[in-house]
Amino acid sequence: MEKIVFVGAGSMAEAVIAGICKQKSVDSSSVYVMNRSDDDRLRHLQESYGISLVSSNRNELKSADLIVLATKPKDVQVAMEQIVPLIKKETVVLSVLAGVPISAIELGLGLRGIARSMPNTSAAIGKSATGVAWNSIIDKKDKQQILTLLGSIGIVVEVEEDQLHAVTALSGSGPAYVYYLAEALEKAAIQAGIDQPIARELIIQTLDGAASMMQKTQEEPDILRKNVTSPGGTTEAGIRALSEGGFQEAVQSCIQGAETRSRELGKANGKVKSSS
Numbered sequence: 001m002e003k004i005v006f007v008g009a010g011s012m013a014e015a016v017i018a019g020i021c022k023q024k025s026v027d028s029s030s031v032y033v034m035n036r037s038d039d040d041r042l043r044h045l046q047e048s049y050g051i052s053l054v055s056s057n058r059n060e061l062k063s064a065d066l067i068v069l070a071t072k073p074k075d076v077q078v079a080m081e082q083i084v085p086l087i088k089k090e091t092v093v094l095s096v097l098a099g100v101p102i103s104a105i106e107l108g109l110g111l112r113g114i115a116r117s118m119p120n121t122s123a124a125i126g127k128s129a130t131g132v133a134w135n136s137i138i139d140k141k142d143k144q145q146i147l148t149l150l151g152s153i154g155i156v157v158e159v160e161e162d163q164l165h166a167v168t169a170l171s172g173s174g175p176a177y178v179y180y181l182a183e184a185l186e187k188a189a190i191q192a193g194i195d196q197p198i199a200r201e202l203i204i205q206t207l208d209g210a211a212s213m214m215q216k217t218q219e220e221p222d223i224l225r226k227n228v229t230s231p232g233g234t235t236e237a238g239i240r241a242l243s244e245g246g247f248q249e250a251v252q253s254c255i256q257g258a259e260t261r262s263r264e265l266g267k268a269n270g271k272v273k274s275s276s
Ligand SMILES: NC(=O)C1=CN([C@@H]2O[C@H](COP(=O)(O)OP(=O)(O)OC[C@H]3O[C@@H](n4cnc5c(N)ncnc54)[C@H](O)[C@@H]3O)[C@@H](O)[C@H]2O)C=CC1
Pocket: 007, 008, 009, 010, 011, 012, 013, 034, 035, 036, 037, 070, 071, 072, 073, 075, 078, 079, 080, 082, 096, 097, 098, 099, 118, 119, 120, 121, 172, 173
């Protein structure tokens, strides 16, 4: 895919742009970006990643091979109305929007190859966990190119479209849960008397080490947990406190709440307004 145009220049667009440019999976000179407003933001992306800006006549859209939809779900209808008159029928669309169904993009941009994905912000360092689903007419070659593109920003798994709500709840939002845990650990560590910079260093290494242990040993997490938990020891006391505080239930509600919200976003932003 020669020319890629990002519609929306927010956090997620930047994470994907940073990832694909740093991994050199595309030539940054063939990446273009447009936004609703905020020229400073566009200039920041241009200067940081060597990409180009869509010009005011939006001519770049006419020759785009791939359009990445990266607005908020609530803004996508307007964005699609603005770009649809300009794009050619061969242009493939990659959405990163939470909730918004492929059918809404087909209605908004016409029947064409469409991939609906859910990356996360770790794309910026090539560590996204991305889920992707396809519409029925997407070409094998386009699918492969999108898999390669998404693969360059982390791991990518193909799922049924309906499962993307759960993927969004788990790995799309997931980095935020980990940061929330890190915030809580840091506060508690400071309260326990550890200096903040030291607490930060220990937390980062602990999270990284635990994730790497899961990846490298392929051991079940409950076994790894039990390996840490000496009978009558400190971990047992800590886990008991988490359990009594409703940890499992809170995590379950977290995923359920996020998944429900993804479905709501789909319903709220899944229809194209009639032009009459
Ligand atoms: N932030 C995250 O961690 C993730 C976000 N997503 C999805 O990515 C999408 C973007 O999220 P963020 O980057 O966080 O939001 P954001 O608010 O940072 O960025 C959205 C951008 O779209 C632009 N925009 C709005 N209307 C437009 C239009 N008509 N034409 C061109 N640009 C327009 C806005 O100016 C804004 O810069 C959302 O749909 C979200 O569900 C997906 C995975 C993770």
